[in-house]
Amino acid sequence: MGSHPRVVSILTWDSRIDLQLMNKEGKTALDVALSCRARMPSFRERLTWKALRHAGARRAQRKQVQTQTPYMEFYKDRVNTLLLVATLIVTVTFAAGFSVPGKDDDSSEPSHGIMRNAVYNKFMFHTYIISNYIAFYSSSTAAVAIIWSQLGDLNLAIISLKFAVTLLGLALTMVSIAFMVGVHLVVSKNIELAIFVLVMGLIGILAISMVFAPLFFPSSSFHRITRYILYYPFHLLVIVTRSDVDDNDKI
Template sequence: MGKSDIEIAVLRHRKARIRELRHRQLLHTADVSPPEAINYMAQGIYTVATEGNIGAFNALILAQGRAVSVLTEITPQGNTILHLAAVYAECGKTEVVKYILRKEEYANLINQKDHTGNTPLHLATVFWYPMIVHILTKDERVNVGEENKLGFTALDAAEECMDLNPTFRERLTWMALVCVGTPRALKLMPYDSFLAPVPQEGIIQSNEMPSAKKYKDRVNTLLLLAILVATVAFSAGFSVTKVPEGEKHWYKPVALQVFVVSNTIAMYSSVLTTVALIWAQLGDLVLILNVFKVALPLLGIALIFMSFAFLAGMFVVVGNQLWLHVLLLASGGIFLGMLVLLVVPFVCPYTSKPSLFRYVWRYPFWLLLMLIVRDDNDDDLE
């Protein structure tokens, strides 16, 4: 299908051409009723929403002269430009969404529903755009508990459309909603195909419940890792027992104390993780999921403190070479920083009820979100 002149102008970022085409069209449609004249702009606005070009967006608004009305009822389904921007925000093109949220005159678009009752947050959720969901939920004006005509909140829609074995993008979208305390509806209405962009079996409407068998390999892997950490921590506890004789540096006793404390925490945390995962071997799904909430944070603590213990132990046993101490400190600092960045997002309990914890867990979630954005940009370049 060929593109119209106004779509081509938007794609080529030609603001003057946009104004010229708009004025020419108004001359030819002087006797057209306002709603139809506004609908003519749907082509250009649709392209702006999908391309994410703010310059073209401003040019369209200035040419129309009706900043708010031109952005509503763009499609027969009652979608606004914020709906379109939320749906077509591929490859990190979130500029239009951010721009609309910054402008007070567009505040009425934030929670506006289309003809099926879906807000922009609903649409960004079911199309699995975690970055857009994150941007929308950060804005205090967005009503995360808004329900559509099916009685679904955004979280209900996510859980309804999510596969039994969800992808990383689906998990991040769900996490973005959970991190801000998005509520669930008290009563869910029957499933409607509009909520899912493609036919699929969701969690709620499917008769097949998640099986505990698919968690068996995960439990075994975590159990093996926990036993390995416990073994290493136990062995290390008897390897570094005192500061070598003749050492006069003040930091040697301090490093030994750090080693003892860190190694002890790593040892106990890994043992507790092992015992918890042994309980998970019973095979009950509810028990497995509850064990993960305890075992994953404990395993993360064990890994981090075992690394601290190793670094402190090396400071105790190395000689007096200054360059070696600097090398240990630099390499250890870089490694520990990377370890925290990788481990914390994996083990954080994002479903914590206290709002303070949910606010703190936003930061590791943001780190995971950067992986999705980077992946989108790489795909776009290819």
């Protein structure tokens, strides 16, 4: 009820905790957490729900989602934001498909220039092409799914948005890889700079994956391996957003 995600997460890892235990009102811990939410839940409340769902907590009382205007307006804002992101990724990847790194200006063959007779650069070039194409079609599919969510049905909007967020997570990861590999191909003659680009690129991709993981992975998990994977991104978000600090203690 107090929305303390870090405390809830610690308790869920204790084998003595029964997440399906119900109170006198017939509510589980997840029911209680969801019943205390406001019209616009805070990120702290959302992290508390995720801590329970990652542990496999279930609801004892399942209510059908009603198509209320406030919720439709909330999802419309999310739809517009995701559609903008998907459109930007489609535009960037489309342009990147015709701007192949390592190609000479006076040659129409990508085998010339930096990639001449180099197995390593050939592998990196293939990685660039594959990553860019996966990002393009993932973001395009996400855009189509987001269009489906604009038909006015709240249940369809929720399903479409979950599908679109997963595809956008894949697209953003692939765009990051394509950017790293593309810059590496351009500066590959400078060994020190090329190594720097790879190292910083890998760190950036890891950071993006850690931040996006709570949105990218399923909200409910009954496998301990998945819980271990989601543990570190979850606590990173708790620390960054200061969700483990009481509201009165925040500056």
